[in-house]
Amino acid sequence: MQLGRxxxxxxxxxxxxxxxxxxxxxxxxxxxxxxxxxxxxxxxDESEAEGVTPDAVVLAESADDILAALRVAREAEVxxxxxxxxxGRTGGAVPVAGGIVLSxxxxxxxxxxxxxxxxxxxxxxxxxxxxxxxxxxxxxFYPPDPNSLADCCLGGNVAENAGGPRALKYGVTRDxxxxxxxxxxxxxxxxxxxxxxxxxxxxxxxxxxxxxxxTLAVFGDITLxxxxxxxxxxxxxxxxxxxxxxxxxVETAISGGLLPRCIEFLDGMTLDAMRRAGNAIDARAxxxxxxxxxxxxxxxxRDAERFGGVADSAGALEVxxxxxxxxxxxxxxxxxxxxxxVRKLTKFKLSEDVVVPRRSIGALLDHVTLLGEREKVxxxxxxxxxxxxxxxxxxxxxxxxxxxxxxxxxxxxxxxVRLGGTLSGEHGIGVLKAPYLPLEQAPELIELERDLxxxxxxxxxxxxGKIFPAGAHRAC
Amino acid sequence: MQLGRxxxxxxxxxxxxxxxxxxxxxxxxxxxxxxxxxxxxxxxDESEAEGVTPDAVVLAESADDILAALRVAREAEVxxxxxxxxxGRTGGAVPVAGGIVLSxxxxxxxxxxxxxxxxxxxxxxxxxxxxxxxxxxxxxFYPPDPNSLADCCLGGNVAENAGGPRALKYGVTRDxxxxxxxxxxxxxxxxxxxxxxxxxxxxxxxxxxxxxxxTLAVFGDITLxxxxxxxxxxxxxxxxxxxxxxxxxVETAISGGLLPRCIEFLDGMTLDAMRRAGNAIDARAxxxxxxxxxxxxxxxxRDAERFGGVADSAGALEVxxxxxxxxxxxxxxxxxxxxxxVRKLTKFKLSEDVVVPRRSIGALLDHVTLLGEREKVxxxxxxxxxxxxxxxxxxxxxxxxxxxxxxxxxxxxxxxVRLGGTLSGEHGIGVLKAPYLPLEQAPELIELERDLxxxxxxxxxxxxGKIFPAGAHRAC
Numbered sequence: 041m042q043l044g045r046x047x048x049x050x051x052x053x054x055x056x057x058x059x060x061x062x063x064x065x066x067x068x069x070x071x072x073x074x075x076x077x078x079x080x081x082x083x084x085d086e087s088e089a090e091g092v093t094p095d096a097v098v099l100a101e102s103a104d105d106i107l108a109a110l111r112v113a114r115e116a117e118v119x120x121x122x123x124x125x126x127x128g129r130t131g132g133a134v135p136v137a138g139g140i141v142l143s144x145x146x147x148x149x150x151x152x153x154x155x156x157x158x159x160x161x162x163x164x165x166x167x168x169x170x171x172x173x174x175x176x177x178x179x180x181f182y183p184p185d186p187n188s189l190a191d192c193c194l195g196g197n198v199a200e201n202a203g204g205p206r207a208l209k210y211g212v213t214r215d216x217x218x219x220x221x222x223x224x225x226x227x228x229x230x231x232x233x234x235x236x237x238x239x240x241x242x243x244x245x246x247x248x249x250x251x252x253x254x255t256l257a258v259f260g261d262i263t264l265x266x267x268x269x270x271x272x273x274x275x276x277x278x279x280x281x282x283x284x285x286x287x288x289x290v291e292t293a294i295s296g297g298l299l300p301r302c303i304e305f306l307d308g309m310t311l312d313a314m315r316r317a318g319n320a321i322d323a324r325a326x327x328x329x330x331x332x333x334x335x336x337x338x339x340x341x342r343d344a345e346r347f348g349g350v351a352d353s354a355g356a357l358e359v360x361x362x363x364x365x366x367x368x369x370x371x372x373x374x375x376x377x378x379x380x381x382v383r384k385l386t387k388f389k390l391s392e393d394v395v396v397p398r399r400s401i402g403a404l405l406d407h408v409t410l411l412g413e414r415e416k417v418x419x420x421x422x423x424x425x426x427x428x429x430x431x432x433x434x435x436x437x438x439x440x441x442x443x444x445x446x447x448x449x450x451x452x453x454x455x456x457v458r459l460g461g462t463l464s465g466e467h468g469i470g471v472l473k474a475p476y477l478p479l480e481q482a483p484e485l486i487e488l489e490r491d492l493x494x495x496x497x498x499x500x501x502x503x504x505g506k507i508f509p510a511g512a513h514r515a516c
Numbered sequence: 517m518q519l520g521r522x523x524x525x526x527x528x529x530x531x532x533x534x535x536x537x538x539x540x541x542x543x544x545x546x547x548x549x550x551x552x553x554x555x556x557x558x559x560x561d562e563s564e565a566e567g568v569t570p571d572a573v574v575l576a577e578s579a580d581d582i583l584a585a586l587r588v589a590r591e592a593e594v595x596x597x598x599x600x601x602x603x604g605r606t607g608g609a610v611p612v613a614g615g616i617v618l619s620x621x622x623x624x625x626x627x628x629x630x631x632x633x634x635x636x637x638x639x640x641x642x643x644x645x646x647x648x649x650x651x652x653x654x655x656x657f658y659p660p661d662p663n664s665l666a667d668c669c670l671g672g673n674v675a676e677n678a679g680g681p682r683a684l685k686y687g688v689t690r691d692x693x694x695x696x697x698x699x700x701x702x703x704x705x706x707x708x709x710x711x712x713x714x715x716x717x718x719x720x721x722x723x724x725x726x727x728x729x730x731t732l733a734v735f736g737d738i739t740l741x742x743x744x745x746x747x748x749x750x751x752x753x754x755x756x757x758x759x760x761x762x763x764x765x766v767e768t769a770i771s772g773g774l775l776p777r778c779i780e781f782l783d784g785m786t787l788d789a790m791r792r793a794g795n796a797i798d799a800r801a802x803x804x805x806x807x808x809x810x811x812x813x814x815x816x817x818r819d820a821e822r823f824g825g826v827a828d829s830a831g832a833l834e835v836x837x838x839x840x841x842x843x844x845x846x847x848x849x850x851x852x853x854x855x856x857x858v859r860k861l862t863k864f865k866l867s868e869d870v871v872v873p874r875r876s877i878g879a880l881l882d883h884v885t886l887l888g889e890r891e892k893v894x895x896x897x898x899x900x901x902x903x904x905x906x907x908x909x910x911x912x913x914x915x916x917x918x919x920x921x922x923x924x925x926x927x928x929x930x931x932x933v934r935l936g937g938t939l940s941g942e943h944g945i946g947v948l949k950a951p952y953l954p955l956e957q958a959p960e961l962i963e964l965e966r967d968l969x970x971x972x973x974x975x976x977x978x979x980x981g982k983i984f985p986a987g988a989h990r991a992c
Binding site: 070143154155156157158160179200201202207211214215228229230231232234235236237238239240241242243244245247248250251254256265268269271291294295296298300312336338341342357395396397398399424428429451460461462463464465466467468469477480482484485486487488489491492493495507 | 679774
């Protein structure tokens with residue numbers, strides 16, 4: 041999808057040449073990519089957003105490299121777009137006007153894993169799955185688990201405030217970030233936050249940077265809190281004939297005092313996609329929940345039994361308890377691959393990442409069905425049911441259907457806001473959702489956020505064109 | 517303790533008269549207190565800070581009253597200091613230059629308690645204990661529990677990012693605040709945050725406001741997340757002969773995978789104070805831990821047994837398991853009253869609220885002993901041992917000892933920072949710790965925080981003199 045950001049013009053030819061020259065002087069040619077083809081791969085991430093091929097890509101290996109790139113961007117007055125794993129879903133790492141892409145994916149060191157205090161210090165290019173493995177080998181646990189965990193990096197996780205299934209019980213990335221080295225446009229270094237679990241000294245600058253989508257600062261070392269690893273995990277797969285029955289079970293279980301670590305939800309169309317991908321699923325099933333409890337063995341068994349009872353009362357077709365690691369792994373791999381599997385079913389896809397209060401899941405799904413019928417657009421929905429965080433996917437094969445898809449998306453966002461929800465639970469606003477920000481936020485709040493952006497980046501050079509809708513009258 | 521804030525001058529007589537006149541016009545005389553004696557009680561909070569008697573106190577009953585007061589403050593150009601329960605420990609609610617005090621303690625409505633979604637919406641004057649009672653009656657749970665819970669209000673809890681014993685397992689106030697109505701100087705209303713548990717739309721403005729100590733905005737309705745109420749609670753009291761043995765037990769338990777909801781720590785001098793207050797405590801004991809587990813009965817019993825084993829290995833003198841509510845209540849009431857009980861032992865007291873990494877608790881306590889000996893100042897320490905969040909109290913009776921106390925405090929802060937800790941875990945910086953901010957934070961970070969303050973309050977009228985050290989060359 042081509043991006044139109046008239047408020048972020050491409051730098052002039054002389055500015056681009058100056059940036060390349062200064063980068064090569066500061067970093068040496070081995071860390072600066074300038075070839076057209078090589079740069080072109082950095083114009084995209086895992087979203088549908090098509091950026092503008094950057095003029096140079098910096099492959100940072102250290103904090104000094106990041107600082108040098110940020111200095112050059114300001115000196116040459118070219119935009120600079122930070123990027124870690126490039127697995128984002130809203131175009132957060134996509135350069136909208138060329139300039140510099142600053143890749144930190146080569147900075148992969150887990151610099152500390154403190155066995156006594158339960159603290160990890162990681163570079164921004166550490167892959168989440170690698171962190172999980174290292175931490176769990178020590179008996180500790182880092183809960184956030186976005187489904188891209190095999191590829192996504194901590195720098196991006198922090199920039200987007202990534203979530204994942206376990207957020208239901210353990211919160212999102214921001215709940216685990218204690219502090220970080222943050223590098224500002226122009227090349228200034230700030231140490232924000234702390235190393236201790238508690239701390240209220242000054243404003244929560246570290247918290248403000250989490251989820252700021254690379255528009256305020258670039259991260260160096262990130263300090264994360266850890267918790268003791270839960271002893272046992274038990275997974276349930278529950279099938280229902282309808283999404284209404286499944287959402288009733290979710291609400292009844294949680295308001296009755298059960299707190300699983302995840303409740304993943306998959307609707308009937310998603311189950312069809314799974315069947316087409318070769319998974320054997322009861323033909324009567326129109327919804328699935330994947331529920332996971334952790335704790336000691338006794339608590340897991342008791343909670344699983346209670347959840348099974350709630351599911352039965354809500355009309356479950358089948359409750360499967362997966363105790364062995366092999367079955368658990370198979371269930372999760374189908375869920376984790378869902379986003380990529382769906383892409384194979386269709387030429388075009390947009391996956392929205394909305395959140396509604398738990399009680400409104402059923403109402404939202406009804407509305408999605410209505411929108412699909414009205415606009416004649418295929419759709420499927422899955423996501424983190426316990427949080428009310430649903431990934432509503434619209435699918436189409438012919439570019440001419442795009443206007444209908446846009447109407448369906450806008451209808452979805454209107455309904456989400458009407459139900460007291462929010463446009464993004466864990467993917468961020470990026471560039472794809474920026475036009476819709478005013479649906480949720482009042483002009484006064486957006487203006488305040490623009491003012492905060494100006495404190496960090498008065499010239500709007502750091503990841504411009506993200507979060508805020510295009511507005512030619514304002515600098516960012 | 518007299519406050520010296522040369523950077524925040526008292527308003528002129530004509531500005532003060534203008535403010536009073538405009539307030540009475542906007543709010544009517546019943547909501548505006550102007551008598552000298554009545555105003556004088558609003559010059560103090562529960563800290564040692566002595567403020568300047570305000571010229572007028574607004575007793576707000578609604579959002580409109582708050583907005584009116586904020587409009588008048590800007591129009592008359594007088595400082596305005598928000599205040600809820602007035603139980604703060606660093607002078608956050610103390611007016612340093614007179615002007616207006618804006619009290620929201622009359623706004624006591626729990627406006628929503630959503631039994632299905634697990635969300636509460638409260639006005640800023642709701643007392644925390646009242647919220648706990650209302651929420652728990654519905655089977656839900658709001659974890660933050662500062663020891664002043666019988667008197668402190670949610671508005672102040674959010675402004676200071678209050679903690680409490682249960683923060684060890686459940687985090688601090690900011691982990692439970694979803695969103696709020698925020699009112700800015702001049703009378704602008706912002707709706708920040710959300711109602712859903714997840715959400716990453718735009719910058720985390722709500723998160724930035726939590727812990728901003730009333731310097732960025734005044735809160736109206738606050739939306740809080742809740743969790744299901746844990747079924748059972750089990751409390752252990754463990755006595756040790758030394759603080760080293762107690763801190764070894766804390767570290768061993770947590771790094772071995774135990775996660776109690778609280779581990780309160782009390783040193784030998786604190787136990788002496790408790791003995792003098794009439795509590796019978798084994799004369800050999802030089803440290804106490806008060807440990808609490810929650811969950812199902814089986815998990816509580818098993819965890820308590822495991823903790824008991826760890827404590828025995830660390831050389832515990834006695835492990836007492838409190839299963840009945842009466843004994844639990846007695847144990848906690850002694851702990852919760854500690855701060856006020858200590859005040860009775862001494863003419864002057866300063867309680868610091870430092871945090872160090874868990875492994876450094878013993879090292880910090882040794883240093884406190886050293887400082888006490890060197891400066892000949894009495895001291896006692898208690899606090900949230902599991903978090904490394906210790907309340908180090910210095911006690912003295914003669915005003916002439918103050919320079920020695922100041923040296924001890926500065927020595928304490930230096931050691932805390934050296935050990936990788938932070939100056940405040942839950943009380944905030946307020947006015948009492950503002951001079952010490954540069955010990956922990958670099959000039960670049962403080963400058964950035966001042967810039968954030970200017971976005972919200974360019975004239976430095978909203979709670980001036982807090983957080984930032986006095987600096988005549990800067991506006992705030």
